[in-house]
Amino acid sequence: MTRRITMPALLTLAAITIAAPAAAQDDLANRPKTQVVAKGTSPDGRITVTVALDGEGRASYAVARDGRAILTDSRLGFLFTDAPKIDRGLALAGTARDRADTTWRQPWGEWETIRDRHNELTVRFREAARLKREIGVTFRIFDDGVGFRYTLPAQANLKQANIAGELTEFAFAEPGTAWWKPAYLWNREEYRYRKTPLDGVGTAQTVMTVKLASGTHVAIHEAALVDYAAMNLRRSDRPNAFIADLTPGSAAASVSRAAGFSTPWRTIAIADDAAGLYAASRIGLNLNEPNKLGDTSSWIRPGKFVGVWWNMITGKWTWSRGPRHGATTANVKHYIDFAAANGIPGVLVEGWNVGWDGDWFGNGKDMQFDQPTEDFDAAELQRYAKSKGVYLIGHNETGGSASHYDAQLDRAFKYAQDHGIPVVKTGYVTDAGQIERTDADGSQHREWHEGQWMVNHYARVVETAAKYHVSIDSHEPVKDTGLRRTWPNWVAREGGRGMEYMSWQDKNPPEHEANLVFTQLLGGPMDFTPGIVSLKGSDDSDIPSTLAKQLANYVVIYSPVVMVADTPEAYAQYPATLPFLRAVPTDWSDTRVLNGEVGDYATVARRKKGSDEWFLGSVGDEEARSFTVALDFLDPGRAYTAEIYRDGPGADYRTAARHAMTVETKTVRRGDQLTIALAPGGGQAIRFVPVGKAARKR
Numbered sequence: 001m002t003r004r005i006t007m008p009a010l011l012t013l014a015a016i017t018i019a020a021p022a023a024a025q026d027d028l029a030n031r032p033k034t035q036v037v038a039k040g041t042s043p044d045g046r047i048t049v050t051v052a053l054d055g056e057g058r059a060s061y062a063v064a065r066d067g068r069a070i071l072t073d074s075r076l077g078f079l080f081t082d083a084p085k086i087d088r089g090l091a092l093a094g095t096a097r098d099r100a101d102t103t104w105r106q107p108w109g110e111w112e113t114i115r116d117r118h119n120e121l122t123v124r125f126r127e128a129a130r131l132k133r134e135i136g137v138t139f140r141i142f143d144d145g146v147g148f149r150y151t152l153p154a155q156a157n158l159k160q161a162n163i164a165g166e167l168t169e170f171a172f173a174e175p176g177t178a179w180w181k182p183a184y185l186w187n188r189e190e191y192r193y194r195k196t197p198l199d200g201v202g203t204a205q206t207v208m209t210v211k212l213a214s215g216t217h218v219a220i221h222e223a224a225l226v227d228y229a230a231m232n233l234r235r236s237d238r239p240n241a242f243i244a245d246l247t248p249g250s251a252a253a254s255v256s257r258a259a260g261f262s263t264p265w266r267t268i269a270i271a272d273d274a275a276g277l278y279a280a281s282r283i284g285l286n287l288n289e290p291n292k293l294g295d296t297s298s299w300i301r302p303g304k305f306v307g308v309w310w311n312m313i314t315g316k317w318t319w320s321r322g323p324r325h326g327a328t329t330a331n332v333k334h335y336i337d338f339a340a341a342n343g344i345p346g347v348l349v350e351g352w353n354v355g356w357d358g359d360w361f362g363n364g365k366d367m368q369f370d371q372p373t374e375d376f377d378a379a380e381l382q383r384y385a386k387s388k389g390v391y392l393i394g395h396n397e398t399g400g401s402a403s404h405y406d407a408q409l410d411r412a413f414k415y416a417q418d419h420g421i422p423v424v425k426t427g428y429v430t431d432a433g434q435i436e437r438t439d440a441d442g443s444q445h446r447e448w449h450e451g452q453w454m455v456n457h458y459a460r461v462v463e464t465a466a467k468y469h470v471s472i473d474s475h476e477p478v479k480d481t482g483l484r485r486t487w488p489n490w491v492a493r494e495g496g497r498g499m500e501y502m503s504w505q506d507k508n509p510p511e512h513e514a515n516l517v518f519t520q521l522l523g524g525p526m527d528f529t530p531g532i533v534s535l536k537g538s539d540d541s542d543i544p545s546t547l548a549k550q551l552a553n554y555v556v557i558y559s560p561v562v563m564v565a566d567t568p569e570a571y572a573q574y575p576a577t578l579p580f581l582r583a584v585p586t587d588w589s590d591t592r593v594l595n596g597e598v599g600d601y602a603t604v605a606r607r608k609k610g611s612d613e614w615f616l617g618s619v620g621d622e623e624a625r626s627f628t629v630a631l632d633f634l635d636p637g638r639a640y641t642a643e644i645y646r647d648g649p650g651a652d653y654r655t656a657a658r659h660a661m662t663v664e665t666k667t668v669r670r671g672d673q674l675t676i677a678l679a680p681g682g683g684q685a686i687r688f689v690p691v692g693k694a695a696r697k698r
């Protein structure tokens with residue numbers, strides 16, 4: 001059902017005042033005061049956006065909920081490399097209003113349907129003197145947050161926008177605690193989350209999550225990042241205030257585009273608590289354009305996968321050819337057998353192609369994405385996989401040589417399609433700011449992973465892949481801004497510290513997953529690669545997790561493509577994990593975050609798509625913790641068998657008891673309270689099967 005009505009009279013337009021042109025610089029005393037020029041509210045009336053012009057004609061917006069300020073007057077405007085900024089001297093040129101209440105279907109996701117109910121307010125400003133340039137700002141006000149974007153119309157004095165930066169501010173009205181990771185450091189998006197007062201934030205990537213002193217939770221991010229530079233948040237001189245910081249490009253301007261476009265949406269999700277932020281994050285999907293690919297059900301395949309991977313991450317095997325080469329025909333067959341035996345549809349192959357033998361880190365110029373190594377028999381593996389009802393997942397590591405990859409895209413995805421490969425994992429392993437770009441004229445440039453040029457590169461990859469019915473799981477990606485709605489073949493990304501860090505020296509802290517749920521995962525799915533049941537990384541190092549937490553991650557960390565990342569040998573050693581790993585799906589019709597505190601714990605319940613089964617995952621941090629959850633999500637009037645995988649006696653991420661796991665079943669009903677006890681570094685996973693179906697075994 002789609003309903004979209006233009007109804008200018010619907011919202012109260014408070015005190016529309018045409019502000020005077022910029023006051024003469026010598027008449028400070030008589031400068032006019034800040035005037036509210038427009039006001040909009042959310043459909044439920046709780047959230048208010050107020051747009052104002054100050055005495056110098058500078059535009060700002062503010063956001064309040066239930067009459068309490070969340071963001072105070074926050075600046076709007078642009079800096080250009082080749083023109084005066086758009087900032088002072090603006091006058092109101094007009095306002096427009098709209099509203100929508102639509103419900104749309106996700107081809108895959110955390111929720112089968114999503115409702116988009118918002119009121120829209122567009123405010124146009126024009127410079128009162130000199131260049132008379134015009135900009136528009138459109139606010140969409142939802143019951144659980146606000147999105148706004150600029151429109152730069154094509155006009156006489158603004159034909160080409162060479163944007164040096166934005167003046168956009170997010171000025172929090174009160175102090176608070178922020179969870180954030182730093183921007184512009186060499187390791188891109190792969191930093192631990194920091195918890196600091198708002199005024200202790202440096203330059204942060206988004207999603208940045210904030211708990212205000214009043215308890216209200218806010219997440220700042222962006223939606224529909226297309227042909228623009230990604231936004232980071234730089235602290236301004238005002239207390240608790242941030243400025244949108246656009247990722248640079250190799251040229252002077254961060255963004256260069258012909259005028260006549262809208263920027264990405266800047267999003268402000270608002271909730272009473274951390275758990276509420278997860279549902280509020282749907283504003284990001286609602287602000288993206290609808291699916292451009294039509295019916296993709298025949299070729300986009302959500303599902304789990306195993307693969308030739310962890311043994312390379314731990315150093316036992318290599319991506320390159322030689323005595324320890326991982327992706328050999330025999331090794332891949334072994335993983336195909338394991339996948340088939342456990343009903344897992346995908347097998348990832350890495351290091352299958354020519355180009356890994358040299359120094360590939362930061363240099364992918366030797367990579368050939370349609371040339372297997374001689375010990376990888378592609379035709380035979382395609383045949384063998386098919387005979388077992390399994391498909392291969394491909395891998396294209398560019399080493400950051402993005403132009404080299406651009407030149408091969410059609411070949412790479414045709415190769416995938418011809419070999420029955422429905423998903424390709426991509427990689428851009430190089431330091432931040434070191435992406436290799438070569439233009440048609442042969443000129444060489446270095447780009448950031450999150451700059452405009454790379455934003456466009458990732459889009460080219462996804463669009464080209466779609467032509468060949470291939471889905472993309474980008475590693476070292478640009479952050480997720482909800483583009484999966486528009487291109488549902490962009491199934492997942494890494495974009496943070498995944499499980500691989502648990503193999504290496506600088507391991508993820510126990511609170512990492514409870515940070516991710518309320519930060520990065522508000523942006524979209526993450527290819528986290530859970531399920532390392534050996535709890536062993538490189539050099540036989542211990543992984544600071546419990547076994548039950550490895551299972552819980554399958555419910556807590558959403559992605560439509562999820563790796564069962566350990567080796568067949570490890571699963572043989574811990575067979576108690578297998579019934580859950582076989583049963584847990586990767587596509588859901590409903591999701592409820594039952595409780596959580598950022599960085600402390602999170603409990604998520606999800607209903608399997610097309611099924612009556614529910615799954616629950618709960619993860620904690622380094623502290624032991626116990627709480628009850630109400631099983632209110634279950635259908636009324638029926639009994640369920642709860643298959644519970646919980647931390648066993650003495651389980652602790654610091655000791656050999658990290659493997660202690662108790663598996664038990666209980667009969668439960670809607671309305672029951674379930675006590676969940678998490679060990680230090682622990683977790684819990686539960687499958688709820690309606691009674692009568694419990695006997696169904698895979």
Ligand code: NOJ
Pocket residue numbers: 309350397427429475476494500
């Ligand atoms: C880093 C990725 O995160 C990992 O999954 C991949 O195996 C390596 N790069 C090699 O491409």
Ligand code: CA
Pocket residue numbers: 511598599600621622
């Ligand atoms: Ca914590």
